[in-house]
Amino acid sequence: MTETFASALKTLRDTLRNPNSLSPDDLAFQLSSTLQSLHIHPTSIVPDLISSEDLRSITRYLPSVQDLLLNQIVPTFYDTLNSQDRQNLKSFFVPAKVPDGLQIRRNIALCSYTTLPTYFNTPKPGQNALIKPARKFLLDILGELVSIYSIDDLYHAIYSQDSKGKSKEDATKSLQWEEAIRSCVGLPAKVGNAVGGWKAEGGLVDVQKALEARLNFHRLIVKLECLMYELSQGSGSADTTPLRLVLEKLCAIGLLSSSPSSGDSRTPSLFPSLLPPLLQHLHPPLTSSLRPYPAEYLPPIFLQLPSSTLASFVDSLITHLAFNLIPPSSPLEPDKPDNRIKRSLEVLTGVIGSPKLGEEAWDAVLRTVLSGKSSLKLSDQSDQARNRLIVGWIAKSGEDGIKSFIGSIIEAWTDPKYVKFTLYSQQFNLTHILILALSLLPPLSPWLVALSHRSKLIMAFQSYLSHPDAAIRRLGMLVAEIISQLTIPEDNPFTGIWDGNGEGREECRWLRRIIGIRDERAVIDETETGEEWLLGWKEQDEDVGSTRATSPVSLPTEPKQPKRGRTTAPNQPKASSKSKPKIVMLDPDQLDDPMEGYASSSPSSSRSPSPTPSYLEEVAADPSLAIDATQKKKVTRPVYIPQLVALLKERDKPESIEMGLRFGEGLIRAKREFGTELAENAVAVTLMTLGLNDPFNLEGFDEKRQGIMDALVACSPKEVAPFLVEQYFSTQYSLQQKSAILTALAMGARELAGLTVPTPPTTRKIDFPSKTLPPSLHKKYLTIADIPPSRRDTIENGQLEETMDVMRNKLLSKGAKKGDEVPEIARERRLKVGNGKKTLVAELGTLKDSQMISATAQSTTVSKPVIAYKAIAGEYFVMPLINRFWQYYKDTSLREARGGSGGYKGTGTGMMMSPIGLEKFLITSSVLLHASRHSPVFLAVLAPEALELALTLGIRFTSTSRMTGNDDDTNLEGSDSLVVGSSLELCLVVLDTSYELDGGRSLMMERSDLVMGVGEWATTIFQNELEGNQVSGGQGGKSEGRIKANAAAVVLKVGEVGEKWGGMGMRF
Secondary structure (H helix, E strand, O other), X not given: XXXXXXXXXXXXXXXXXXXXXXXXXXXXXXXXXXXXXOOOOOOOOOOOOOOHHHHHHHHHHHHHHHHHHHHHHHHHHHHHOOHHHHHHHHOOOOOOOOOOOHHHHHHHHHHHHHHHHHHHOOOOOOOOOOOHHHHHHHHHHHHHHHHHOOHHHHHHHHHOOOOOOOHHHHHHHHHHHHHHHHHHHHHHHHHHHHHHHHHHOOOOOOOOHHHOHHHHHHXXXXXXXXXXXXXXXXXXXXXXXXXXXXXXXXXXXXXXXXXXXXXXXXXXXXXXXXXXXXXXXXXOOOOOXXXXXXXXXXXXXXXXXXXXXXXXXXXXXXXXXXXXXXXXOOOOOOOOOOHHHHHHHHHHHHHHOOOOOOOHHHHHHHHHHHOOOOOOOOOOHHHHHHHHHHHHXXXXXXXXXXXXXXXXXXXXHOOHHHHHHOOHHHHHHHHHHHHHHHOOOOOOOHHHHHHHOOHHHHHHHHHHHOOOOHHHHHHHHHHHHHHHHHHOOOOXXXXXXHOOOOOOHHHHHHHHHOOOOOHHHOOOOOOOOOHHHHOOOOOOOOOOOOOOOOOOOOOOOOOOOOOOOOOOOOOOOOOOOOOOOOOOOOOHHHOOOOOOOOOOOOOOOOOOOOOOHHHHHHHHOOHHHHHHHHHOOOOOOOOOHHHXXXXXXXXXXXXXXXXXXXXXXXXXXHOOOOOOXXXXXXXXXXXXXXXXXXXXXXXXXXXXXXXXHHHHHHHOHHHHHHHHHHHHOOOOOOHHHHHHHHHHHHHHHHHHOOOOOOOOOOOOOOOOOOOOOXXXXXXXXXXXXXOOHHHHHHHHOOHHXXXXXXXXXXXXXXXXXXXXXXXHHHHHHHHHHOOOOOOOOOOOXXXXXXXXXXXXHHHHOOOOOOOOHHHHHHHHHHHHHHHHHHHHHHHHHHHHHHHOOOOOOOOOOOOOOOHHHHHHHHHHHHHXXXXXXOOOOHHXXXXXXXXXXXXXXXHHHHHHHHHHOOXXXXXXXXXXXXXXXXXXXXXXHHHHHHHHHHXXXXXXXXXXXXXXXXXXXXXXXXXXXXXXXXXOOOOOHHHHHHHHHHHHHHHHHHHHHHHHHOOOOOOO
16 A cells, blocks of 8 residues: 555654664665655656645645754755765755656645745744754755746646635635745745845855846746736636736735836846736737737736736836837837837737726726826837827727826816926926827817816916926917817917927927827738737846856845835833722712812802813813814824925925934935835935925934935936036025035935045024015125025035045145155154054943944945946036036126126025135035046046136136235135135146046147146146235135145146156147
């Protein structure tokens, strides 16, 4: 009689519980005989029928056997076993996947999936953690497990046998499936957390590439799609709820991304792995024997997702379908239907079904359109295709659906708040969709005529015409013209305002060309290969996600599933205090009558009668008396970026602003690796933070606001840096806000470059601000001397100035350090000065001790920047700042020439061209240039542009100083000298960096005239300083010595460059 699975596993379990009595040969025999009983030994003959009782025995008894093998046998016997015996031992965890006995092997894999990840959990009190010798074996086994068995095998292991309508067995299978999903999906996070803890203990752990998050999820998603296709081709109608649960779990852990990730991204994503096989099975090639998905199979799977998840799913699906659809070599024609849009439309309909007004798919698509997250540019072909795909899908709903869709868009497009506060790119996107939707209705439609007469629409046109942005005004006028063309017969279009360039004219001309386009009417040409139905997607290799072939695999350290935002430890229970009794027993003499008011003894008494208990209860129950308490909501800590934006918008609620400032920086830095949430909302957070004022005198307001802006630049540089550059030259911000902008750019750049960032200074509050003139006069006569000292210290002695001081000292001390290269001087200096390093000593528990510990921890664990600064320095930081300044400088010079003013006077509106404003600007440029020394475009582009900027401003203010004489009493320390000194520092940074990189060869070969001009100007400044004339001579203070030292350093550096390359360019 054949031994049952249960008896075989029990016998092996009892044997392994006493490993001291085993020898390697005995162990090998016991393992081999048990595998024979389980019919998974290489020489086993599998019977035709395996009972369900035997399969349930695996789930019941195998976990205890695996625990004994992992903790007792592997550390002791594994190295002594030969290769065949080792393979037999591994078969209890990951048996070979062969057709014989496949159902048994899948059940063993299911048991391993649900059991092995528990060894990564933190042991409970009284339990022992996994011993070190077994850790490597566990990781190797898990790597083989995820490579051989996946979600499809787990499904067949659970749902292979018919439950014959037994509700108890169905419930058991549902619980098994949910547990299998949790184990399979949560495995990369558990491995990463455990390996991180093991490495912190000092051990070296090698992890297989298969356990990396991106590769693991890619394989899981591909196998999930294979399972979906397999079930769709079956004869019976299989329940799709298990498939929907897997998709819901994948979406819940953040695999849905609103924008497709790059090929080298380490972040896993759903659609880049799902779409290639799904598209192949939706429309197989004509030469293939594969059958496509049934028409109504996929929509029930996806549309059963929760409403919030479904909206994100549909938004991401539409974006990914259009992402690779339009190659650069074959762009979209705005006035012609495109068969590529038609193909993507057929795919979208096959996934979420046809549009039906009011159903789940309709609501999800409408929510995607009205979310306000999407933006559009003329150069972005994928976003244009995305909008045309949406409108083409809506067109299938019929006339009623089209009218409902247009009405929803008109409702959002005419909202006064939307018109006033939404960015142009977002309004351009919604206007594009609106015009495409209007083209679906025939001209002179009665419904369109009625729509054009709505008062809300007419009032919206007035709101657009009064908008300060000319581009947005033209969008409103364009929609008005198009509606007029569709509702008024023989209306002659007015084209004069669309001619020319700039201020939205190109966009309006492009929008006028899309009227009447209907992509659902395009003709599709079928080919034998069917490659066009892949929509530009290509099947990824199994190696996807591996960015380095020779380096160890980097595991995620913190992707514990949907624990978003809340990173602090849970609140500890409060210490139990001595509880007071709720019931107090009274003595008999204390049992008096209830308290009542005394009746008036005299009718003529002027005292009002005391309130009765019933009246007091009535007053206490009156809800109107507690209206403030009921309406006042507790401000909660933000855990998502949109919540932070909402808090910062509450300008009249100090508790909301304080909460946002308190946790804003930490939240932004925590979200830097969490998908695209930060990138999508970074500009909104920047705008809200920059516009904050401090009317409530919040503690640490300036420091916290600056910290948020620094974090935004460091964590989302491509979105925030260009936006801050543009906002700096806007006239709506004060000098202090502009100072915050420049500080954020500089400190964010240094953080991206891996350089140190100084601690921001603490500012003092103004207790008694001085009286001011009326606002108009105050702005007219405001100068730097009128800024209070506490505020001026923030502007003049902040992080920028501290950073510049350190850089200046290093640059000026390089000449002194060259003396150490001479042996005699170096030896004499060592004898005189000695060792300058001092041992730091601090008392335990003091502030200095904690600072030393934190500094040591920071030096050992430095967070990797989101992107190297050298890769984006020129495109997103330095050149936008310089180019935008030249535009502003040109406009300012032209305005001064037309105004005929004798000299510049600060107006209080920005003061960008004031000496202190230009000094801040030049210092920022110096910091950015110093951090971008490793940029590929530094020598060819950045260095010449920066030198030209410094030379232009330095010569201008030197000549201005000579003409005016700087006799104004309000000129603190010589205001013009601030610009001259900063210009010299910028020249020194550029020249020193160029000399270190290539000895100044690039500058001398290409811009020798510029180097000569800098040298002559610096020589003039230095001579004037020696004679005590002009710029800062005779004024004393730090400016005089600063300018003299900077000028001398520039002259010497130009001399070194000229001496080295004088024969090739010039001689200085």
